[in-house]
Amino acid sequence: MRHRRPKLQRQVGWLGWRLLSRTVLGLAFLLVLGPFVPVAISAFDSGLPGEQGFQGFTIDWFSIALTRPDFQSGLIVSVKVAGGAAAVALLIGVASAFAMTRGPRWARGATFAGFVMSPVVIPQFLISLAMLQLLSVMGVRLGIAGLIAVHGAFISPFVVRAISASLADQGGVYEWAAMSLGADRLKVLRTVTLPLIRPALGAAVIIAFTLSFVNVPLSLFLAPSGARTLPIIMFQELEFSLSPVLAALAVLLAIPITGAVLFIERIFKVRVLT
Amino acid sequence: MKYLELSQIRVDYGEGLVVDDLNLGVDQGEMMVLLGESGCGKSTTLRVVAGLVRPVTGSVIIAGEDISTFPPWRREIGFVFQHHALFPHLTVEQNVEYGLDRRSLDRSVRRARVQDVLELVGMSEFAHRKPAALSGGQAQRVALARALAPSPRVLLLDEPFSSLDIHLAERLREEVTRIIRSVGVTSILVTHNQVEALVMADRIAVMQSGRIVEQATAEGLYRSPTTAFAAHFLGRSNVIYGRIEKTQSQTSRSLFIGGGFRVPLRRAVGSIPSRCAIAVKPEDIAIQTTGSTAVWTVKAEVVRVLFVGADHELLIRVVDDESENTALLRIRVHGRVDIPPMGETIAIWWPEDAMSLVAIDDPPSDSQLAGLS
Amino acid sequence: MGSSWATTVPILATLIVIVLVPVGMIFRQSLAPNPFASDAASVSIQNYRTLFSISVYREAMWRTIWISVLVAALAVALGFVTTLALTAFRSNARSRDSTPVTLLLAPVFAGSIVLVLGWLGLLAKGGVAYSMVNAIRALLGQPEGRVIQTNIAIILGLLQFVVPFVVLIFYPLLNRLPVELYEAGLVLGDTPSKVIRRVILPLAAPGILSAGIVALSVSVAAYVTPQVLGGDRNLVLTTLITQLLASLSPTTAAAGAVVLGAVGLVTVAVYSLLVGRVQDRGLPANAP
Numbered sequence: 026m027r028h029r030r031p032k033l034q035r036q037v038g039w040l041g042w043r044l045l046s047r048t049v050l051g052l053a054f055l056l057v058l059g060p061f062v063p064v065a066i067s068a069f070d071s072g073l074p075g076e077q078g079f080q081g082f083t084i085d086w087f088s089i090a091l092t093r094p095d096f097q098s099g100l101i102v103s104v105k106v107a108g109g110a111a112a113v114a115l116l117i118g119v120a121s122a123f124a125m126t127r128g129p130r131w132a133r134g135a136t137f138a139g140f141v142m143s144p145v146v147i148p149q150f151l152i153s154l155a156m157l158q159l160l161s162v163m164g165v166r167l168g169i170a171g172l173i174a175v176h177g178a179f180i181s182p183f184v185v186r187a188i189s190a191s192l193a194d195q196g197g198v199y200e201w202a203a204m205s206l207g208a209d210r211l212k213v214l215r216t217v218t219l220p221l222i223r224p225a226l227g228a229a230v231i232i233a234f235t236l237s238f239v240n241v242p243l244s245l246f247l248a249p250s251g252a253r254t255l256p257i258i259m260f261q262e263l264e265f266s267l268s269p270v271l272a273a274l275a276v277l278l279a280i281p282i283t284g285a286v287l288f289i290e291r292i293f294k295v296r297v298l299t
Numbered sequence: 300m301k302y303l304e305l306s307q308i309r310v311d312y313g314e315g316l317v318v319d320d321l322n323l324g325v326d327q328g329e330m331m332v333l334l335g336e337s338g339c340g341k342s343t344t345l346r347v348v349a350g351l352v353r354p355v356t357g358s359v360i361i362a363g364e365d366i367s368t369f370p371p372w373r374r375e376i377g378f379v380f381q382h383h384a385l386f387p388h389l390t391v392e393q394n395v396e397y398g399l400d401r402r403s404l405d406r407s408v409r410r411a412r413v414q415d416v417l418e419l420v421g422m423s424e425f426a427h428r429k430p431a432a433l434s435g436g437q438a439q440r441v442a443l444a445r446a447l448a449p450s451p452r453v454l455l456l457d458e459p460f461s462s463l464d465i466h467l468a469e470r471l472r473e474e475v476t477r478i479i480r481s482v483g484v485t486s487i488l489v490t491h492n493q494v495e496a497l498v499m500a501d502r503i504a505v506m507q508s509g510r511i512v513e514q515a516t517a518e519g520l521y522r523s524p525t526t527a528f529a530a531h532f533l534g535r536s537n538v539i540y541g542r543i544e545k546t547q548s549q550t551s552r553s554l555f556i557g558g559g560f561r562v563p564l565r566r567a568v569g570s571i572p573s574r575c576a577i578a579v580k581p582e583d584i585a586i587q588t589t590g591s592t593a594v595w596t597v598k599a600e601v602v603r604v605l606f607v608g609a610d611h612e613l614l615i616r617v618v619d620d621e622s623e624n625t626a627l628l629r630i631r632v633h634g635r636v637d638i639p640p641m642g643e644t645i646a647i648w649w650p651e652d653a654m655s656l657v658a659i660d661d662p663p664s665d666s667q668l669a670g671l672s
Numbered sequence: 673m674g675s676s677w678a679t680t681v682p683i684l685a686t687l688i689v690i691v692l693v694p695v696g697m698i699f700r701q702s703l704a705p706n707p708f709a710s711d712a713a714s715v716s717i718q719n720y721r722t723l724f725s726i727s728v729y730r731e732a733m734w735r736t737i738w739i740s741v742l743v744a745a746l747a748v749a750l751g752f753v754t755t756l757a758l759t760a761f762r763s764n765a766r767s768r769d770s771t772p773v774t775l776l777l778a779p780v781f782a783g784s785i786v787l788v789l790g791w792l793g794l795l796a797k798g799g800v801a802y803s804m805v806n807a808i809r810a811l812l813g814q815p816e817g818r819v820i821q822t823n824i825a826i827i828l829g830l831l832q833f834v835v836p837f838v839v840l841i842f843y844p845l846l847n848r849l850p851v852e853l854y855e856a857g858l859v860l861g862d863t864p865s866k867v868i869r870r871v872i873l874p875l876a877a878p879g880i881l882s883a884g885i886v887a888l889s890v891s892v893a894a895y896v897t898p899q900v901l902g903g904d905r906n907l908v909l910t911t912l913i914t915q916l917l918a919s920l921s922p923t924t925a926a927a928g929a930v931v932l933g934a935v936g937l938v939t940v941a942v943y944s945l946l947v948g949r950v951q952d953r954g955l956p957a958n959a960p
Contacts, residue, residue: 039370042864046757053754056832057776059800063793064786078798117682124679132680139943141683146886146943147691148893148936150910151929154917155694158701158926178686232781239783241896259785263900267792275786286781287774298774298840351855371858378859384852388874397870398860449861 061279068272086273096274099255103238106172106254110237111230113177118184118229125185126192142186144179149242152179157246172247172254176237183236187229187297191222224293231285232297239282300363302327302485303348303453308357310343310509317343318354319509325453325485325502327362330476332496333489334532335506341489344506345455348487350374361452377446377454377484381461383438385430391417391441392426398449416444419478436467443475447482454479456488460495472499493533497521505529527657530578537584537628538657540576558626559617560597565651576657581612583653584630586645593648599628600644611638618644695933702926719927732907733931739823739898739908740891743830747887748880750831751838755846760872761864763851773843777836784833784896791829791901795819801828821903829897834887841883845876882946889939893932 068087072080090096121141124132131137156175160167203217204210244254253261255278259271290296301324310318318340325331333341346352348359350371358367366374377398385394392413399409417423420440430438439459446454459475460468476499479486490496496503497517504514505528513520513529524530527538541557543564551563555577562577587596599615610631617625630647632638639645705716723729758772779787794801797818805824806816819825849872857867895910902908907915909932916925 039864042760042868045865046753046760049750049753050757053750053776053835056750056828057779057835060787060790060794060832061778061782062790063799064790067793117686120679120682124677124683128679129677132677135945137680139940139945140687143687143940143943146889146936146939148889148910148932150893150895150913151698151932151936152690152694154913154925154929155698155933156690158922159694159697162697174686175690178690181683181686235781239781239785241784242893245895256783256785260896263785263788267789267796271785271789272793275782275789279782279786282781283778286777287771290770290774296770298770298777346855349855349859351858370863371855372861372863374859376859378856380852380856382850382852384850384856386853386856386871388871397857400861445856445860 063267064272064275064279067267067269068276070269073269086269087277089270090274090277093270095258096255099253099258102169102248102252103255106169106176106244107234107237109169109173110176110180111233113174114180114184114233114237115226115230117177117181118233119188119226121181122185122189122192125189127197142182145182147179149179149240150245153243153246166249168249169252172244172249175243175247176240177233179240179243180233180236183232184229187232188222188225190297191225191295192218224295225297228289228293228295228297231289235282235286239278301325302329302362303487304358304360305344305348306358306360308344308347308359309355310340310347310352311355316509318347321357321509321511323504323511323514325487327485328483329501330479330486330488330499332500332503333487333506334491334493334496334503336491336532339506340509341506342457345378345457345487345489348453349376349378349455375449375452377449377451379439379442379446379454379456379459381458383430383435383442385433385438385442385445387430390427390429391422391433394430394441395445395448397445400449412448416448417441419447419482420444421474435463436471439463439471440474443478447478447484451484454484454486456486458490459488461490461492468495475499496533503533505532523655524578525655525657527576527578527659530655530657534580535629536578536580536655537626538576538578539626539628540574540659542574558628560626562597562654563595574659576659578655578657579628579649579653581629581631582610582633584628584647584649586630586632586639586647593646596646596648598644599647601639601641602627604638604641609633613638615645615647698926698929698933701923702930704923704926719923722924723927723931728907729912729928732912733909735823735906736892736909739826739830740888743827743834743891744884744887746827747831747834747838748884751835751883752842752876752880754835755839755842756868756872759843759846759849760868761851761854773839776839779833780836780840784894787832788829788896788900791825791832792820795825795828795901820901821905823902823906825901826898826906826908829901830891830894833894833897834890837886837890838883841886842876842879845879846872849875878946882943885939885943885946889936889943892935892939 066079069082069084070079071083071085072078125138125141126133152175156171160171199217199221200213203213208216238254239256240254241256241260244257245260248254248257255274259274262268262271286298290298303323303325305321305323308318308321309316321340321344323331323344333344335341343352347354347357350359350366350369350373354367358365360366361374385391386397389397395413395416396409399412401409404412414423414426417426420443422437422440422444425433425437425441430441433441442459456475460472463471472495488495488499500517502514503517503520505512505520505526507528513524513526515523520529521534524533524536530536531538539558541555544554544556546552546554546563548563551565553564553566555562555564557577585593587593597617599617601613602616603614605612605614610633613630613632615628615630617628628647702719703715703717705718723733754776755773791801793799795805796802802819805819809816853871853875854864854867857871858864862870893910894908895914898906898908899911899914902911904911904915909928913925913928913932916922916928
C-alpha cells in the first residue's frame with residue numbers, strides 16, 4: 026500500500042513562496058467570488074437601490090421574481106434553448122472528439138484541433154450580429170431553432186474537452202480487446218466505447234446546458250422578440266443599478282447552477298473541468 | 300560518530316506513522332542500502348534526509364552539523380529519482396549544470412565540471428540532446444551526473460533502476476556502483492530488490508512498517524540474519540517456528556522442536572525464548588544421498604518441482620511422525636543432478652551453521668507455526 | 673480503430689455555415705457605400721474611412737485595444753500564479769481536491785448578467801470596490817468620483833470574467849507536472865521561486881501564450897460588461913457597433929464588425945497554431 030505523500034508546503038517552511046502564493050490566491054478568490062456577495066445581500070435586502078446599508082430582511086423580491094410572467098416565459102424559452110443547444114453541442118462535440126482520437130490522420134493533427142476549439146476565440150457578438158444580418162437579408166425567420174444551432178456550435182468545444190480525456194485515456198485498448206473477442210465495429214461502439222465515456226458525457230451535458238442557459242451575446246441579436254431568453258430579459262431590464270428583483274432571480278438561478286457545477290466531477294466520477 | 304546520522308526520526312501523515320523512531324548511521328564514503336517492500340517508509344526516510352519531508356521529531360546530522368532545520372536547497376545533497384526527473388526543456392548539458400552555483404563559479408569552470416561529470420557517467424556524446432531523446436538507462440546516467448556535479452556531501456538514490464528492464468538494470472547498477480565508489484561520496488540507496496541490495500551495498504538496513512528491522516553487511520545479513528523478517532526478505536529463507544528445549548545428551552545441548560520435526564543442536568542456548576524460529580536458506584538444505592555425513596535427517600515429501608534455470612526449486616512437506624503443523628519448505632538443488640519427482644519421499648538435512656536462530660516480533664500465527672510464512 | 677471522415681463533418685460544416693458565410697456577408701455589407709445601395713456591385717471603403725476618421729469611433733477602438741491587452745496581461749499573470757498556488761510543489765495530482773479550482777470557475781457558469789449585477793453592487797456609492805478605488809485615487813491625488821461607467825469598472829468586470837478561462841487552461845497543464853520536477857530543482861539548490869522561474873515557467877510557456885490569446889479574444893468580444901459598467905461614455909468596439917446600429921448606420925456598423933472579426937481571425941489563427949502544440953507538449957512519458 027502506497028502512503029500518500031503530504032504537501033511539501035506543509036512540511037518545510039518557505040516564507041517567500043508561501044506569502045506570494047497565499048496573497049495571490051486570496052486576491053483571485055476575492056476578485057472571482059467577491060461580486061456575488063452584493064447580489065446575494067441585495068436579494069434579501071428590503072431597501073431599494075440607492076438606499077445605503079441593509080434596510081431589513083425580506084423575501085418579497087423572491088416572490089416577485091417567481092411570479093413575474095415575463096420571467097416565467099423567459100425561463101421556459103431558456104430551458105428549451107439550452108436543452109436543444111446541449112443536444113447540438115453533444116452531436117458536434119462527440120463527432121469531433123471521435124474524429125480527433127480515432128478519425129483519419131489529418132483529423133488527429135493540430136490544425137483540426139484548432140478548428141474544433143476555435144469557437145472559444147471567435148467573437149460571439151460578431152457571429153450573433155452577422156447571422157442576424159444574413160437571415161434578414163435572406164428573408165428567413167428561424168426563430169429559436171437558429172439560436173439553438175448557434176449556441177450548440179459555440180458550446181461544442183467544451184464538450185470536446187470534457188470527453189476527449191476519457192476517449193484518449195481508454196486508448197483503444199478496451200476496444201481492441203472487444204474486437205479480439207469477436208465484436209464488430211458497431212457492437213464495440215455500443216458495448217465498450219459509449220459506456221466508457223458515459224460519465225464524461227453526463228457531465229458534458231450539464232456543462233453545455235448551463236453555458237447555453239447563461240449566454241448573452243449570442244442571444245442578443247438572434248433571440249426573436251416574442252421568445253427572449255431569461256438572460257436577455259434580465260439584461261433589458263437592467264438599468265444602471267442593482268435591482269433587487271433581478272438580484273433575487275440571480276440567486277434563484279445561481280444555486281442549482283453552482284451546485285451542479287461544483288459537484289459535477291464528484292457525481293460523475295470523472296475529471297472534465299480540471 | 301558517523302558521517303550521516305539520523306536520530307529518532309518520526310514521520311506522521313495523520314494516517315499512522317510512516318517512519319517510526321528510526322535511527323541510522325552511515326560512515327563517510329559508505330553505500331548504505333535501505334531495503335524493504337513498497338510502503339515501508341524507505342522512500343520517505345530518504346526524503347527526510349533530503350529535506351523534502353519534515354519529520355515530526357528527530358534530527359539529521361551530516362559531518363557533525365545538524366541540518367534538520369535546513370531547507371532542501373541548503374543541504375548540499377544529491378538526489379536521483381526513480382523516473383530521472385530530468386528537466387525536459389533543457390539539454391543534457393544544461394541539466395547537469397543546473398545545480399552549479401552561478402554566482403561563485405564562472406562559466407568556464409562550470410563547463411569543465413559538466414564535461415568531467417558527463418565523461419564519468421559515459422554520456423559525453425549526448426551533451427546537446429534533450430531528455431526526450433534519451434533511453435531510460437541513458438537518462439538515469441544523466442540524472443546521476445546532475446546529482447554529482449555540485450559535489451554533494453551525500454548522494455541519495457530512490458529506486459533508480461526500478462523503471463528499467465532487468466538486463467539494463469543489471470548493467471547499469473554495476474556501472475553506477477563503480478562510479479559512486481570512484482567518486483567516494485557517501486550514499487544511501489533505496490530499493491525493494493534484494494539482489495540489487497546485495498550487489499551494491501556496503502551495509503544493508505532492512506525496513507518494515509517504518510522501522511529498521513535489522514542492519515548489517517550484505518553477506519552478514521544474508522548468511523546470519525537475526526530477525527525472521529530479514530531472513531525471509533533476503534534470501535527467501537525458510538522460517539520455521541517452534542521451541543527450544545535443553546537436553547542433556549552427549550551429542551547435543553539443545554533441541555529445536557517445530558515444523559513437525561526435531562533437530563538436535565550442538566550449541567548451547569542461553570536464555571531460552573519460549574517461542575522462536577530458525578531460518579535456513581533453500582540452497583543450504585541438502586537431500587540425503589548414499590555416503591552423506593548427516594547426523595540427523597528429516598523425512599519430507601516432494602510437493603512440487605520448478606525448473607528455474609541454474610537450479611531446481613522443490614517445495615517439500617515434512618512428513619515426520621509427530622505431525623502437528625508440519626512445515627512446508629523450499630529447497631534449491633543446483634546443477635544437473637537427479638531431481639526427485641513429485642510425490643517421492645526424501646530425507647533432508649542441513650549443516651548447523653547454515654541455521655540461524657532468529658528473533659520474532661509478534662507471536663506467530665498458526666500458519667506461521669506451520670512454517671508457511 | 674478508425675472511424676471515417678464523417679465525424680469531421682459536423683464541426684466543419686458548422687464553421688462554414690455559422691462563421692464563414694455570415695462573416696462573408698457582413699464583409700460585403702461593410703463595403704457598400706450606403707445602406708440603400710441597390711447596386712450589389714458597388715464597392716467602397718467609405719464606411720471604414722468613417723470608422724477611422726471620427727474621433728469618438730477611433731477612441732472606442734483604441735479603448736478596446738488597450739483595455740483588452742491590459743486585462744489579458746493581468747488575467748494571465750493572476751491566473752498563472754493562482755493555478756501555481758494550487759498545484760506547485762504538491763504531489764498526488766489525482767487525488768487532489770478540485771473544489772477550489774471549480775469555485776474559481778464560477779463566473780463562467782454564472783453568466784455575465786449576474787457578474788455585472790455584482791459589480792454594480794460593489795462599485796456603487798456604498799460598495800466596497802467604490803471605497804477602494806477612491807482610496808487609491810486619493811493616494812494618486814485624483815478627485816473622488818463615481819466608479820461605475822469608467823474604464824476601471826470595465827477592467828475589473830472583464831478581469832473577473834477572464835481569469836476563470838485562464839485558470840481553465842492552466843490547471844490541466846500544471847496539475848500534470850510530476851512533483852519530482854519541483855523536488856529535483858529544490859535539491860539542486862534552488863529556492864521555490866527560483867525553481868518556478870527556471871523550470872516551471874519555461875515548461876508552461878506555450879500554455880501562457882495560449883491563455884493570453886484566449887484572454888485577449890474574450891476581452892475584445894465582450895459586450896455586456898463594457899455596456900453596463902462602461903456605458904455610452906466609454907465605448908468599446910462592441911458597444912460602438914450597437915450604437916451604430918441603433919442610430920441606423922448599418923454599413924458603418926458592418927465595418928466595425930469586420931474590424932472586430934479581423935481581430936477575431938488573427939486570434940483564431942494564432943490560437944489554432946498553438947492548440948496542437950500545447951496538447952502535444954507532453955512531459956516525460958514515464959512520469960508517474
